Amino acid sequence: MTTSATAKAVRAKGDRTRQAILRAAVDVASEEGLEGLTIGRLATEMGMSKSGLFAHFGSKEELQLATVEAAREVFIEAVIHPSFESTRGLARLRRLCEVWLDYANGQVFRGGCFFFAASAEFDGRPGPVRDRVAAIMREWLTTLERTAREAQAAGELSRDVTPAQLAFEINALELGANWAFQLYGDARVFAQTREAILQRLRGLSAADAPQATRPRPKRSPRKTKAPEKKHVRG
């Protein structure tokens, strides 16, 4: 193993440590906030010295930015990838909502959705952290919006609502679910939110059929799968 092809696969020890730090940082930050994410506390949790940990990042702001980036990777893995296994259009839109609620309900992050916590914390503090968080949330809104637009293009969704508006509403309901769960600890809110979103989507099902509520309207030719991974990334 010279410094050749394998040099990239086998990371140096520092990189492994850095990633282990970030894995812990993401959990701490989702609970205590990105400002409450303290270098000393994190070092204690990792069983290493403050200065040793600090050297990996150079400044607290860099640590925060790296933590945000790590949380984004987790989110993509936990929500985006599973959802994009569904065919694009209404099915994927539903999937995005369901997977998101599982993500917020399960313990992906100890303190609920990382990005809702981070955006609430930083919305009043200008700087690169705030900008990055806002950009990532915009990615999420855009993904919802694009999926809704695809559902409209496929004739699965009424055009009475703009995709951006629907994306906002879905995001708001998820935000509300996360908020209620974190504040009151009652997980039933996720099932309620799921029903609220699905009902909203049902009310927006394309208008030609006054049909029943429950069974999925298979109006589009059933394509088994359409895995075009055209998602964000980079």
Add this chain to the structure above:
Amino acid sequence: MTTSATAKAVRAKGDRTRQAILRAAVDVASEEGLEGLTIGRLATEMGMSKSGLFAHFGSKEELQLATVEAAREVFIEAVIHPSFESTRGLARLRRLCEVWLDYANGQVFRGGCFFFAASAEFDGRPGPVRDRVAAIMREWLTTLERTAREAQAAGELSRDVTPAQLAFEINALELGANWAFQLYGDARVFAQTREAILQRLRGLSAADAPQATRPRPKRSPRKTKAPEKKHVRG
């Protein structure tokens, strides 16, 4: 001691100072958070010494609790009282939403809705502050819920939705509006949210006469009225 009759009407100077402090504290806290609300910073802003200000509260937690209470007073004055001038039922429910959106849009608090910020900040930190914030938000949800129930009792609102569910949805949309405004600064989100809530309420209007206080720009004139929801929420 000799408690004069006017002792209660004419507040001591300390009380006036205390209230002036809390007025500033509420603004700072809505922007920087209840933890970022620092005694030194607040003292500087008030033009007094740290210890002089501190003596009014005795501990930071007491300052935070007093700030939460002061914010609650502001909220009641800005949202509850105006709304309760409307007759109870659907009119008041609509009013609650509209006034709330004005409250979040206008600069009642510098950093947006105080309680959304506070609950996001404290949802992971047990203690009396968290408990008080959660209780106040419960008050708000209960007010929405009770008003919805009154609207149902008056026959103005379909019984296809439980008041608690509707209260949750309204609160979530407001939360989403506040979130988007704080993060992206685009005030148009309030008009969109207003429309989303009113449309939801319109979809839940009881089955009799279409009261149609606000004609909706429709692209399909064929549908005179949204069909009654046959889906019964569980």
Add this chain to the structure above:
DNA sequence: GCGTAAAACGAACGTTCGTGCTATATTGCC
């Protein structure tokens, strides 16, 4: 194995935090 670069450490820095303690100014009742 050796030598070097990376990684981790330990101690200390300057600040800022919340919080006491004590003295002084101010208020408000007789």
Add this chain to the structure above:
DNA sequence: GGCAATATAGCACGAACGTTCGTTTTACGC
């Protein structure tokens, strides 16, 4: 106007923060 009560200031403290620096330990290509 005098006097007790109250309000405010001044100062100091210990702890925790992010950060720097010099040293020591570990990893790893040769």
